[in-house]
Amino acid sequence: MSPINELFTNDQIDLQGLPDAEQLEMIPLEPAYKTVRYISAALIAFVIITASWAIVMFQPDLAPYGYIGAGLMTLIAWWMVVYNGLAFHYMGYAIREKDITYKSGWLWKSMTTVPFNRVQHCDLRQGIIDRRFGLSKLTIYTAGGQSTDLMIPGLLPETAEKLKTFILRSTEQSIENE
Amino acid sequence: MEPSSHLYQPQRQSPKAVLLILLKYLRIIVRQMWPILLIVLINPTNGKGIIITVIAFGIALISLIYSLVAYTRYYFFIENNELCVRSGVFRKTVLNVPFDRIQSIDFKRNLVHQFLNVVSVQVDTAGSKGSELELDAIELERAEELREFILAYKQARKTVATYSDTFLPPIPIVQETPELILALSPKDLMKIGISENHLRTAAIIFAFFLGLADDIDQLLGWDVYGQLENTTTAMSLFGLLATLVAIPLFIVISFTITLIRTVLKYYGLKFWREGKSYKVVSGLFTRNEKSIQKSKIQVIRWVTSPLKRLFGIYQMNIYQAANVDQNKDKSLVIPGCYKEQVDHTLDTIVPEFKHAVFTSHRMHPAIVRLMVVVFGFIPAVLFGLMAWYNEGMMQWLLTLVFPLAILMGYLYQRKRRLKIDPDFMISEGGIFGNSSKLIEIYKIQSVQIHSSPMQRRRGLTSLHVYTAGGEIAFPYLNEKIARQARDYILYRVEKEEKSWM
Incomplete structure (x- = not known):
């Protein structure tokens, strides 16, 4: 059996033309x-x-x-x-117009993407050690349960706050359009 | 519908609830302490047993009195479009559940409920833990009134939200005639009972007896394990005969128990469609009613096992958007139905499904090697070492896990499929049986791609997609396909204008 190299056989849309999440420029976390x-x-x-x-x-x-x-x-x-x-060097996040991606892992790599129109809510947290170093953690919740919650650690509180506002605004907009 | 004004008045549960509370406590006592009770009955002169019994009954009596007082202090009512419950013996608490947050209202009736003509009402809410509500015993008419009142409110809200006009359109409450999708006859029930997983029951019984032996051991000081060991090591003709009798007896017992359990649980099961919701009613002693709104359905799964295939039946699960943290099973279960009924259900829930054209993707054969190493080779080596160390002849048999893992890994890889259509995604699998899991792509919440060093060397990744009612995980997928799938899913979800729920 020959391997199928295309996702669908009935190509309705140009699959190659879709925005490729692999090409994303990742923003590293705070050193x-x-x-x-x-x-x-x-x-x-x-x-x-x-x-x-x-x-x-x-x-x-x-x-x-x-x-x-x-x-x-x-x-x-x-x-x-x-x-x-x-x-640490493999962790990073990227924001596009309609979704947010978080990448992590050195040997075991993982990459999670959450579309803004699926975000339920966001929160900012600081652990004890985080606070000593002036860092915040942003968690983005979806209805998909714990394993899909996207958690971006190692952010400056201002950046985290800005990200949160941006995500919530985008979520609101995308829901209004629905 | 004119809401009855008395729903606004704080009211207690039905007085019949007292009886139910009594029974509930009796059941808890029996369930928690039956090994002790049994031992006390067998051996009444045992001093330790009596003390334990006295203490246990003391605790039970105090909690009983407490719960009776609690009953008289328990009120529920409607206020400002919220369902409120006021309760508490020492400390007053008020729980308010806004109608908007209520996900479902289910009724449950066990034999006593049926006899007293009351129902237990379970109100499930979206999100936050501890905000779900259960009323133990309400008169059936009152419960229905309450449910209709809340559902009518919710429907009205939905209509208002859809047409955001300045005037409120009249709210038509359409009483749609329910359509019966399937009803299980006693014959179907037998088939389902026979084809259930008997191994699981056997394991439960086994664990149960081990636990019992432990209890007896501790309470009476009978050395059950020692006795067992003596009998098994003796290996006399009698011991051999006993084993030969015990094994079939064990099989017959587990078989009977599963059969009885199935009949009790699914007796008279009826699967209905009522307008935009689906409902399953079943049970002999406890009449359970579960319903799911069509828009909340996220995942549909149908499974068959080799035994079930003989009868041509499938088990079907319909999963809805639920708070995953609550760990509560909110799926509709249809334990047995024929292929036509699966198709018919799919047709009513996802009408476009029958026009879908799927492209299949397989799992890379390297998964077999991984499974054989993890589930076969490593355990076999450990068992082998154990057998060698203990010089136990029988323990060598455990190394058979190795060939078994090869067989199972091979079957697993052969059957596993990821099928994609522009609108749907199906994950197929099964080692001895067959299972299919269907999700609509626009209901996906997030996409993950994982890869281990081993996978990357072969250009493979694992694709995980999550919905609010379950996930599809597909490891060892061609990296290019996985990426394309991810990019397509994101594109589809982001441009989708329909609400996922």
Whole structure:
């Protein structure tokens, strides 16, 4: 069976002529956010490493498997910290006239697009570490449930506020047109 | 319709609710504590059992009194186009649910409800958690009055919103004659019961007995597991015979339980279309009524298993836009219907579907390798190590998961299809059976594309599209196709003028 290279066989519209989301120019996140990522990953890693070694210390009969397990957990935790930092360079967002896209991931890449006429509401949040670095997180909710909520971290509060206003205005306009 | 003025008056639930509350508590007590009750009945001299029973009944009695007081303090009424409930024993709370936010009003009647001629009213709202409302027992006429009142208001609002004229057009309340799409006869019910998933029931029974053994273990100090181990390791002729009898007996029991469950749950099921909404009524003891407005339908799924295929029946689920966080199943389930009925339903919900011309896309065969490694090879190695370490002959059998994974991976890849038409998208799959999931492209909420390093090496990605009632996820799709699909979906959604709900 030969692979089908076209989406439809009954081409009603010019598929090649559609705006290609792959060509988007991504706007990177604030550099300070990289530090935030390192810190939060390191905190989690610290908890994991401490907990696994504590278990080995207090349960001596687990040896030698305990050591292997704790060693593995340490490696995984370190890897998580490194991955979190590196993945920062692959995060970014882009806004078009009618939708917003967020891209993330270094090895496991992901790209989410939400059309403005499907936005339910937006909110701005600041975590404890975020606040220290003067950063905000913008979340865009759709009716599609948690896994589709588009979350853009590492924004300056002013940028986040501007983005939010723009998105809500676009959403309102697109709904009025309906 | 002239709204009856008494709906505005704060009123209690039907006095019959007291009886229902009593029964509810009795049921909770029995359900929570039946292993204890059983043990106390078997072994009444056990001191620990008596103390536990006394404490449990004390708690039950106090909560019963509390709930009876709560009943007398519970009022509902309509005010400013909101459904209000005033309640609370120590602290007064008022819950206001604006009519605009009400998504659906469903009635539920169990045997007692039917006997007393009352219904339990469940009001579901859009969004925010904890704002859904349940009235335990309302007289049927009053409940219907309430529902009609709220629905009439909503319909009026909709009309006003559509024609934004300065004058209000008269609101015609058209009582459309309901069309019966299908009704399950006892014969159909038997077919459905026979072809249900018996393995699942077997697993539940098994888990249940393990839990029971645990309870007995803790309460009475009988070493159930030890006893079991002794019998199984003895491997005497008697043990072998017992096993030979136990397995078919187990199968017969799970079979019977599924059959009874199906009959109880789906007895006299009727699937109606009433103007712009669909309704399913079913149940022997508990009469359940669920309805979905046509505009809220997001996903339609029809599934068949090898057993179901023998009878030519499908299970159909109709999913509506729902708050996903609420974790409540708000789909309409038709446990069994024939292909013509599936087609007919599709025809009434999405009339354009029959003219759709689909292009099929398959999953890359590399998915088979991934599935075999994750579900076959790795578990087989672990089981093998375990068997080798424990020197358990029977445990070697578990490594059979490896060939099984190869077979299942192969079947999975062979059947998986993503079908696209300019208006529709279908995800097809199934290992032994067949399942199809249909969504209308303009109802899509967002699109995601994922890729792992392995996928990128082969030019593959995973495409996920989400609607308010469910998603279609298709991994290992040709990257070019996935991108085109994404760009097309976005284009289609962004230019769409129809509201998705």
